[in-house]
Amino acid sequence: KNEVEQSPQNLTAQEGEFITINCSYSVGISALHWLQQHPGGGIVSLFMLSSGKKKHGRLIATINIQEKHSSLHITASHPRDSAVYICAVTFQGAQKLVFGQGTRLTINP
């Protein structure tokens, strides 16, 4: 079965802390996405990965294809980073995204 598991489900941290959100998937993929959803609902695509590591500002995403695992890191976290972060994958041979259950991140000032 094609599954995506995220952890933790909820994460609360203080401003400035280093944040890690994890995503594991069950079988081979063609692409993995990290998405951000703010309370208003709109979704922003942060990264699309098929291998290696990507960095954008304070955000870093890594993927280990052999271990079927990806991490999203936020350095020097800020209250405006508070959102739900969603891992989504496209499994090989498929065209639709399969979503993790999301991680609700709260950064307190």
Next chain:
Amino acid sequence: GAVVSQHPSRVICKSGTSVKIECRSLDFQATTMFWYRQFPKQSLMLMATSNEGSKATYEQGVEKDKFLINHASLTLSTLTVTSAHPEDSSFYICSARAGGFAKNIQYFGAGTRLSVL
């Protein structure tokens, strides 16, 4: 980066009316568009996949006569919720995907919050 525009962002309607939601790719041709629904504190659920010029493929449990999808051009797909009822109140999100080398990248609209009274 690529932009997907979704309209309206919020709609409140009476039970029994129909509501149309538009999803436009503004600077690329979207060979495939996806429609999702999201209930509070839940993950996105794929409703249907539409390819330009062909009938949409609906996920199991989604009524195709209730949720009409039209993908008449490479930049526009519409979702019409027919005879809406309070249980259809939800957050609806579209995404669009180009073909070719960008086929693994999906760009999301900002979503439409539907409230049926």
